[in-house]
Amino acid sequence: MQFPLMPVQASTISGEVDHLLYFLLAVAVFFIVVIFAAIFYFAIRYRRRSDAELPEPVHGSVPLEILWSVIPFGLTMVMFTWGASLYFRMNRPPDNAVQIYAVGKQWMWKLQHMEGQREINELHVPVGRPIKLTMTSEDVIHSFYVPAFRVKQDVLPGRYSTIWFQPTKPGKYHLFCAEYCGTKHSGMTGWIYVMEPQEYQAWLGGGAAAGSLADNGQKLFQDLACANCHKLDGTGRGPNLAGQFGRTIQLSSGGTVAFNEDYIRESVLQPAAKVVSGYQAIMPTFQGLVTEEGLVQLVEYIKSLTPASGSTPPGGSGVTPPPDKQAPNQRQTQPSVGTSTPGNR
Numbered sequence: 236m237q238f239p240l241m242p243v244q245a246s247t248i249s250g251e252v253d254h255l256l257y258f259l260l261a262v263a264v265f266f267i268v269v270i271f272a273a274i275f276y277f278a279i280r281y282r283r284r285s286d287a288e289l290p291e292p293v294h295g296s297v298p299l300e301i302l303w304s305v306i307p308f309g310l311t312m313v314m315f316t317w318g319a320s321l322y323f324r325m326n327r328p329p330d331n332a333v334q335i336y337a338v339g340k341q342w343m344w345k346l347q348h349m350e351g352q353r354e355i356n357e358l359h360v361p362v363g364r365p366i367k368l369t370m371t372s373e374d375v376i377h378s379f380y381v382p383a384f385r386v387k388q389d390v391l392p393g394r395y396s397t398i399w400f401q402p403t404k405p406g407k408y409h410l411f412c413a414e415y416c417g418t419k420h421s422g423m424t425g426w427i428y429v430m431e432p433q434e435y436q437a438w439l440g441g442g443a444a445a446g447s448l449a450d451n452g453q454k455l456f457q458d459l460a461c462a463n464c465h466k467l468d469g470t471g472r473g474p475n476l477a478g479q480f481g482r483t484i485q486l487s488s489g490g491t492v493a494f495n496e497d498y499i500r501e502s503v504l505q506p507a508a509k510v511v512s513g514y515q516a517i518m519p520t521f522q523g524l525v526t527e528e529g530l531v532q533l534v535e536y537i538k539s540l541t542p543a544s545g546s547t548p549p550g551g552s553g554v555t556p557p558p559d560k561q562a563p564n565q566r567q568t569q570p571s572v573g574t575s576t577p578g579n580r
């Protein structure tokens with residue numbers, strides 16, 4: 236009969252998270268023992284022996300003050316540097332991570348792979364590869380939590396948050412929502428299936444995916460008539476979006492903005508918020524006309540208009556050959572699907 240106190244360790248980071256937790260626990264237990272032992276010892280040793288007894292005045296001790304300042308300071312600095320370094324690593328996905336999008340809503344997880352496969356409350360991933368999730372919410376705050384991977388990240392409406400992990404063991408792991416989000420919060424669970432690479436490959440091939448995210452995004456870009464103004468030869472009434480992803484954009488308000496996923500999302504929903512320098516705020520909002528999944532597809536399409544930079548490490552952030560799809564004839568740049576598909580797909 237098994238009685239596990241901790242979830243299995245199934246990601247590269249889980250052992251390290253546990254070590255830090257054990258260290259914090261050990262420090263806490265040590266001081267609890269010392270403090271309670273001292274309380275009991277002093278209570279007995281210095282108890283009042285007669286009603287007439289008066290205690291001796293205490294005048295303090297400099298060495299003691301220094302001792303109990305320096306030791307806790309040292310200990311908390313160890314906790315801080317250890318915790319911070321782990322936190323930074325957990326928040327910086329490697330460049331070659333497999334990109335997956337997640338949308339939380341009351342009360343389910345919707346996931347989209349770059350290749351176009353969609354899942355609900357299930358996520359299939361390959362073992363031994365870093366997986367990066369870009370997540371947003373359709374309604375309230377949720378939190379993506381996989382105990383076996385020791386990762387948890389809030390999923391917020393109105394912006395993208397990311398999380399990454401590298402599974403180390405094939406298997407089936409619980410996915411939870413870890414932020415109270417309404418009556419069925421406790422039912423907002425799912426499973427992560429970690430598969431052997433060949434198995435995962437077969438799974439990817441098996442689903443009848445209707446085109447990659449970027450392809451669907453391109454279709455949406457046409458259907459919503461974005462392409463009428465955002466012409467890829469720069470002659471449109473809106474800025475040319477090709478080659479812009481990752482750059483810093485000058486705004487008509489005078490400031491600058493990083494051209495990233497959040498900026499694309501915001502610009503579709505609130506076009507007037509950050510207008511590119513030299514353009515008029517004439518774009519209508521697409522609020523209500525495009526779903527969060529659609530936004531993700533648009534983001535991937537616009538990302539695909541910027542060739543992956545040559546500085547990525549070999550085997551790195553997926554420089555895929557351009558999809559030989561029905562590219563709009565204005566297209567001038569070599570599209571490449573952003574973070575997907577390091578060679579072995």
Ligand code: CUA
Nearest residue numbers: 377412414416
């Ligand atoms: Cu979603 Cu709790």
